[in-house]
Amino acid sequence: MIRNRQILLASRPQGEAGLDNFSLVEQDLPGPEELAEGQVLVRNHFLSLDPYMRGRMNDSKSYAAPQPLGAVMLGGTAGEVIASRNPAFQAGDSVVGMGGWQEHFVVDASQRGVLNKVDTRHIPLSAYLGAVGMPGVTAWYGLTQIIRPKAGETVVVSAASGAVGSVVGQLAKARGARAVGLAGGAEKCRYVVEELGFDACIDYRQHPDLASLSQALKAACPDGIDGHFENVGGLILDAVLLRANAFSRVAMCGMISGYNGEPIPLQYPQLILTNRMKVEGFIVSEHMELWPEALKELGGLVATGRLKFRESVAQGLEAAPEAFLGLLKGRNFGKQLVKLV
């Protein structure tokens, strides 16, 4: 047996989430000698923290079943096989899976996709939770399957310095489009333009009302907006619609501005009609058939240094709740991880 520390969902947030919604517990896990046929024991090196987790803390109807109360927080992990009774894995393998917020987990790895071996020779392990993982594929899907930018078009993305947004803009640039980001604060905006290569980035904190934000978008997008990748919603989506071109496309990926239950009405839905727009929501886990193609492009770009990313790394399992709450407030810079080893 081995001792395993976990973080559970202790209670559902009323409005904003807080530290008291989580609890840290210890449990006993089967040790290497106690594994059943097909099982693998994994030590998590990194936990992925992602905005979608906030939605699952609520008890309301959403695309996925709510996170169960009293159960370990769900989430992607990257780690190392400690012991295996599965012929496809052996001790020392680098793997990614849905290990949750805990230090170890045991999984029956017989079912395809539950645990995936990854190659860390050219790509760092943590990147498989970011640019070469779910966030990267999310960016790839929304950009290439919904926005489908043509060279010369303008693509806007909110939360542009984050794990998803940073990839959206770089992929758009690689396709010859103009990439314009929205991010919170001058430092993030500088990073988005100078490091990631976006054409412009708007600090939305400097534009707290619709008229001001819309004006900033007009300046940054002199030819209007042809594609928009939405991670935030609310005021940002309103402002984008006011600058949207005919036949523009909006990929709806996240609406973090409403995750605490705040009303986030869309002020001018009639623009979808007058601009003959297409607005489409998606969840990347429902399009698994495209992951191999996406991961091939993303992995190649990361391995050759053409796709850049940044990570915020919290240290130790007990730091996960605080880091997660920070992510919801935009305190992270790039992909938010928790390092356990």
Added chain:
Amino acid sequence: MIRNRQILLASRPQGEAGLDNFSLVEQDLPGPEELAEGQVLVRNHFLSLDPYMRGRMNDSKSYAAPQPLGAVMLGGTAGEVIASRNPAFQAGDSVVGMGGWQEHFVVDASQRGVLNKVDTRHIPLSAYLGAVGMPGVTAWYGLTQIIRPKAGETVVVSAASGAVGSVVGQLAKARGARAVGLAGGAEKCRYVVEELGFDACIDYRQHPDLASLSQALKAACPDGIDGHFENVGGLILDAVLLRANAFSRVAMCGMISGYNGEPIPLQYPQLILTNRMKVEGFIVSEHMELWPEALKELGGLVATGRLKFRESVAQGLEAAPEAFLGLLKGRNFGKQLVKLV
């Protein structure tokens, strides 16, 4: 020369449109003997009145250039060739075109599509302004190109007794879908179900708030909503989104509830994301390549009595403004026409 009576846009509405926004004038038109090479003189038998005309009375940015002030009101017409100096037309031909709100017009018919001959042996002339014209093709496009219903799915349409909505539901039924209408008043709802064959119709006037309308939709759509054809917007769109299924599609065709400038915010845009919906605006005149296919189906259905429609017919050019204002308030029943002959 012949005397021609016309209705002009005299002023732009401030809020609700009124009779004083129109003026009736007389002008001289070239007579049969004065036509230039290629020109055709047409006597309009029917004017088409359509909600889109209200949008063009405003001076604001929209998909089409605003209707010019002081010019004849634009619109579709069906009539008879009085004289022709164009080899493709001869006196007595039944034709449809964009003749506008007037009794006669002269047009250079050399350009393809400006004037079209129609066959009135099996289809009445007026139907070419309705079920076998622009409104019918609008219904066909939104249903078959955006909603794409599968057999057994549920399709909802607002303004269900109108020229567009009535066709949407009947085409949905023909494809094996459940058709649910929204209309104003018990008489229209009875017509939609008993005459047009919809499965259900909700009198939205009985449900003035979101909770009530959403509840009525739940009762009429026990398996949720897979496709929605929107002619109205506002409260109706909000209520539909609350009952929308995963992967549902919304064809945005009109938002008549906001044509006078009232705010019509969409209360829960996050449902587009959580339900992975596709919301798409369109204008049928931008898809001319599909009109032949659509008209073939619609014409066949009307000629064989399988596609039913109803008309509200105002008599005489001077009745057009009043009839148009009534259309905007839902006082029409089916396709609103003005009969001139």
